Amino acid sequence: MKRYLPFLITLTLFAYGCNQAPQFTVYGEIDNYEGYVFLRYGDAVDSTIIEEGKFIFEGTVERVMQAAITNKADGVFSAPFYLDNDSVYVKTTFAEPYIKMIEAHSPANTLVTQVIDEVGAIMEDEQKLRSNGIFLYMDSITQLYPRNDFIIDVTMEIVSGDYITLQQSDKLLGTIDTTLIHPVEFEAVKTAISRQERINPGDEFPAFSFNGLNGETFTQESFPNQYLLIDVWATWCGPCIQSFEKLKPIYEDLDGTLEILNVSIDPYPQLPINFLEKNKLPWKQAYAEGEFGNPFLKQLGVVFLPFYYLISPNGEILAINPAIEEIPELIKSKGSLKGVLK
Structure with missing residues (x-):
C-alpha cells in the first residue's frame, strides 16, 4: 500500500484541483495611501488592507467584467480595469479624493x-x-x-x-x-439607434430646459452668442471626472466663446452638489432626473458617459462626442463633425 500512497495523494490533489472554479488574483501597488482598499466588480465588493504599499485580492468571475480599485466601498470607478479569471497586476496612486489607475496588465x-x-x-x-x-x-x-x-x-x-x-x-x-x-442602458441603446434617423451633426439641437444645481433654469437662450458643450456625466463615472482636467484649459483659452453645461444624471442631485463643493469647476451645472431613463436624454441617445453635444450659437449640432482636443478646432472652423470613439 505504501508504494501507491504518493500516487494516490497526487491523484487526489489533481482531482481536487480540477474541481476548483477558475480564480482571479488581483495584486498590485498603491502610492500615497494607507488603510483599506476595495475591489468592486459586478455586484461584489471585496476589501483588504494595504501592507507596505501592496494589496492582493482573490476570487472568481463568470466572464470578463469591469472592475475597479477604490478607496470607498461605494466609491467612484476612478481606477478601472477589466477582470477575468487570471492574474492581474495593477499599479495605482492616491490623488485626493480618489485612487487613480496608472497601469493594468493581464490578458483581458x-x-x-x-x-x-x-x-x-x-x-x-x-x-x-x-x-x-x-x-x-x-x-x-x-x-x-x-x-x-x-x-x-x-x-x-x-x-x-x-x-x-x-x-x-x-x-x-x-x-x-x-x-x-442593464435594461435601462439597453433601452437607451435602442433609442440611440433610432436617433440616428433623427438627430445628427448639422441638425438643429432640440429645445431643452435643464434645472441648474443652484436653482436656475438653463435653455438655449441662456447662452447667447456662445458655443455650448453639453456634457452629460455622473459622480460615479471615473472618465467623466478625469475629463474635467482636460476641459479646463480649453474653457480658459476660449474665454467666453465656449460655455460648458455639465448635466449630472446621478440618482439624486445632492451627489453632484457634494462633489462640486470639493471639486470646483468654473462652468455651469445642471441635473437631469431619471438617470439614463430621462426622456430628453433618451431622445438624444445618451447611452454612455461622458456624452457630449457641441452646439453652435445658432443651435446647430457641430459634433456628437467629439474628442476633447478637437473642440477648439471645431469652433474655429465652425464645421460639423461626426463623433469619434474615445
Whole structure:
C-alpha cells in the first residue's frame, strides 16, 4: 500500500484541483495611501488592507467584467480595469479624493488595448470606414467575445453612433449577450439607434430646459452668442471626472466663446452638489432626473458617459462626442463633425 500512497495523494490533489472554479488574483501597488482598499466588480465588493504599499485580492468571475480599485466601498470607478479569471497586476496612486489607475496588465486588459488601437486606426482611415471596416472588425470580435464586458461596451458605443448602418447594428446586437446589459442602458441603446434617423451633426439641437444645481433654469437662450458643450456625466463615472482636467484649459483659452453645461444624471442631485463643493469647476451645472431613463436624454441617445453635444450659437449640432482636443478646432472652423470613439 505504501508504494501507491504518493500516487494516490497526487491523484487526489489533481482531482481536487480540477474541481476548483477558475480564480482571479488581483495584486498590485498603491502610492500615497494607507488603510483599506476595495475591489468592486459586478455586484461584489471585496476589501483588504494595504501592507507596505501592496494589496492582493482573490476570487472568481463568470466572464470578463469591469472592475475597479477604490478607496470607498461605494466609491467612484476612478481606477478601472477589466477582470477575468487570471492574474492581474495593477499599479495605482492616491490623488485626493480618489485612487487613480496608472497601469493594468493581464490578458483581458491587453485585449482592451488591442481593440482600442484597432478601432482607432479604422476611425482614422477614411477608406476603411467607407468599406465597412468598423463593422467587419466588430463583427469578428463580438463573435469571439460575446460575453466580454468591454466588447459589449464598445459594441454599444459603436451601434449608438454614426459609424455603421442600422442593419449592421442589429447584427452586432444579435451577436453579443444583451442579457448582460442593464435594461435601462439597453433601452437607451435602442433609442440611440433610432436617433440616428433623427438627430445628427448639422441638425438643429432640440429645445431643452435643464434645472441648474443652484436653482436656475438653463435653455438655449441662456447662452447667447456662445458655443455650448453639453456634457452629460455622473459622480460615479471615473472618465467623466478625469475629463474635467482636460476641459479646463480649453474653457480658459476660449474665454467666453465656449460655455460648458455639465448635466449630472446621478440618482439624486445632492451627489453632484457634494462633489462640486470639493471639486470646483468654473462652468455651469445642471441635473437631469431619471438617470439614463430621462426622456430628453433618451431622445438624444445618451447611452454612455461622458456624452457630449457641441452646439453652435445658432443651435446647430457641430459634433456628437467629439474628442476633447478637437473642440477648439471645431469652433474655429465652425464645421460639423461626426463623433469619434474615445
